[in-house]
Amino acid sequence: MRPSRPKAAPLYYAGAQLGFHDLAKYLLTERRPKDAHAKGGHYVTPMHASVSAGHIDIFFTTDRAFPRCGRHGPRPMGETDSPA
Numbered sequence: 001m002r003p004s005r006p007k008a009a010p011l012y013y014a015g016a017q018l019g020f021h022d023l024a025k026y027l028l029t030e031r032r033p034k035d036a037h038a039k040g041g042h043y044v045t046p047m048h049a050s051v052s053a054g055h056i057d058i059f060f061t062t063d064r065a066f067p068r069c070g071r072h073g074p075r076p077m078g079e080t081d082s083p084a
Contacts, residue, residue: 008041008049015058016049017041024050024058 006013011032015024024046028036036046043049050058 009035009038011035016046019055
């Protein structure tokens with residue numbers, strides 16, 4: 001019998017839920033950058049999980065790693081989330 005597959009990416013659990021900042025940064029920059037957008041787990045994304053668990057530093061690490069992703073998904077270069 002094998003263990004079941006995790007429902008979310010490693011970044012979701014190690015960084016966002018448990019608050020391992022260095023591990024989150026490593027996963028985002030070196031190993032699994034696409035996990036920042038991975039869906040899975042109760043809070044759906046690592047960014048949502050980090051905020052709900054109170055790990056704001058992990059949220060900002062994720063946000064800085066992907067500065068072009070706004071509230072409504074990727075946006076063209078030069079466009080911001082601020083109203084005109």
